[in-house]
Amino acid sequence: MTRNNMWVAGVGMPVLIGILLLFAVSPSVKGSDQPSEANAAVKIDNFVFGPQTLTVPVGTKVTWTNSDDIPHTSVSTEGVFKSKVLDTDEKFSYTFTKAGTYPYYCTIHPKMTGKVVVQ
Amino acid sequence: MPDKKKNLIDQSLQDLNNDGVDRRGFLKCMAWAGTGLAWTMSGGIPVSRAFAKGYGKDAGKGADFTFVQISDSHIGFNKPANPDVTATLQTAINKINAMPHKPDFIIHTGDLSQLSKPSEFDTLDQVLKGASAKQVYFVPGEHDMLSDNGEQFLQRYGKGTKGTGWYSFDHKGVHFVGLVNVANLKAGGMGSLGHEQLEWLADDLHGRSASTPIVLFAHIPLWTIYPDWGWGTDDSEQALSYVKRFGSVTVLNGHIHQIMQKVEGKVSFHTAMSTAFPQPAPGTAPSAGPMKVPADQLQRVLGITDVNYLVSGRSLAVVDSPLWDSGSPASGNAG
Numbered sequence: 001m002t003r004n005n006m007w008v009a010g011v012g013m014p015v016l017i018g019i020l021l022l023f024a025v026s027p028s029v030k031g032s033d034q035p036s037e038a039n040a041a042v043k044i045d046n047f048v049f050g051p052q053t054l055t056v057p058v059g060t061k062v063t064w065t066n067s068d069d070i071p072h073t074s075v076s077t078e079g080v081f082k083s084k085v086l087d088t089d090e091k092f093s094y095t096f097t098k099a100g101t102y103p104y105y106c107t108i109h110p111k112m113t114g115k116v117v118v119q
Numbered sequence: 120m121p122d123k124k125k126n127l128i129d130q131s132l133q134d135l136n137n138d139g140v141d142r143r144g145f146l147k148c149m150a151w152a153g154t155g156l157a158w159t160m161s162g163g164i165p166v167s168r169a170f171a172k173g174y175g176k177d178a179g180k181g182a183d184f185t186f187v188q189i190s191d192s193h194i195g196f197n198k199p200a201n202p203d204v205t206a207t208l209q210t211a212i213n214k215i216n217a218m219p220h221k222p223d224f225i226i227h228t229g230d231l232s233q234l235s236k237p238s239e240f241d242t243l244d245q246v247l248k249g250a251s252a253k254q255v256y257f258v259p260g261e262h263d264m265l266s267d268n269g270e271q272f273l274q275r276y277g278k279g280t281k282g283t284g285w286y287s288f289d290h291k292g293v294h295f296v297g298l299v300n301v302a303n304l305k306a307g308g309m310g311s312l313g314h315e316q317l318e319w320l321a322d323d324l325h326g327r328s329a330s331t332p333i334v335l336f337a338h339i340p341l342w343t344i345y346p347d348w349g350w351g352t353d354d355s356e357q358a359l360s361y362v363k364r365f366g367s368v369t370v371l372n373g374h375i376h377q378i379m380q381k382v383e384g385k386v387s388f389h390t391a392m393s394t395a396f397p398q399p400a401p402g403t404a405p406s407a408g409p410m411k412v413p414a415d416q417l418q419r420v421l422g423i424t425d426v427n428y429l430v431s432g433r434s435l436a437v438v439d440s441p442l443w444d445s446g447s448p449a450s451g452n453a454g
Binding site for chain 1: 198199233234235261262265266304305306307308309346347348349405406407408409
């Protein structure tokens, strides 16, 4: 799981983007298409979402994990998703079924921002 | 020193002239401008003034009244460097109770709880019940408004307040204003007061005599200390513009778990220590997370702030006092 997450979030990203571009998958297909079994991770550490910009294919389940001693949230700026308050080591997941850019922030520490780019 | 003082007064005069306060108004203000001077001399840079030995006996002597600020209790936090924040809050209360002059009231500048849990608020209430000062004024910190947009906080601590919990009251000639800058925070921003609250503040201050001493208190600093960590309030400038005409303004905040002071014209800014855990000085750590200190050092970096007001004379004393105090009977009581 962790290995997989790291792969998707790290090395795998450019590859995934490349593949998507190669096959020119239309991102505008309605949300009805079945999400594939992709996972990606965002780690909240030292008041930072990492990676700050996460690029994933449609259907990816993104999981945020709070590694700080202080509670955080992950809340879509546009109201698309909203985590509960995540205390230390707590997680929140959301599956992105539509292409687009999803900015989000921590409502407790609004300086903390990130975005998920779904392609 | 006298030159310095004169310069400061000259500067105050200039400021006042710019603000259109007339001479009579200025003289009335002087009682309070004078109070700023003592501060100005030690202000400007972050200054920590611990209880000197022997301070205790004369503390508050001759003052018209004293109140105490406590902050950032974070009840429910249980990690290093403080696994028992209830005990350190109790020590703070013991310290308040040991003050030779009983404070008229306590102001808590937010983050009562760690996670806004009812049990955390219950524990806080229980500890505060033991304080010699029965009246406690609260403003919420961001930790008190988790999950429910602060509804529980309002029910418990904000009865009769406006909006998300702001209010004002008068005490022995001083006008106190509790502001909320932790609600409806915007992505990428810092603390925020919001349009509705600013309008209310303008209205609340309208018509008050410029010689009325003003105390503003809120959780997040109302001056920009370190934007990278969100240590400031985006629209505080507007709030401060409303108090510009007053002769004495004191701004008390928490949030950053350390003492910072600044004087700007007639406005004195001050942040208090936490009763729970310290945070690093701006930019000295990767983040603003809890600072871990050796157990025997903890009580030196936690504390309370007491403010003595002398209305008829010319003194205002803000004293920050660490929980650790070799001469204090309270020092032995924290687990």
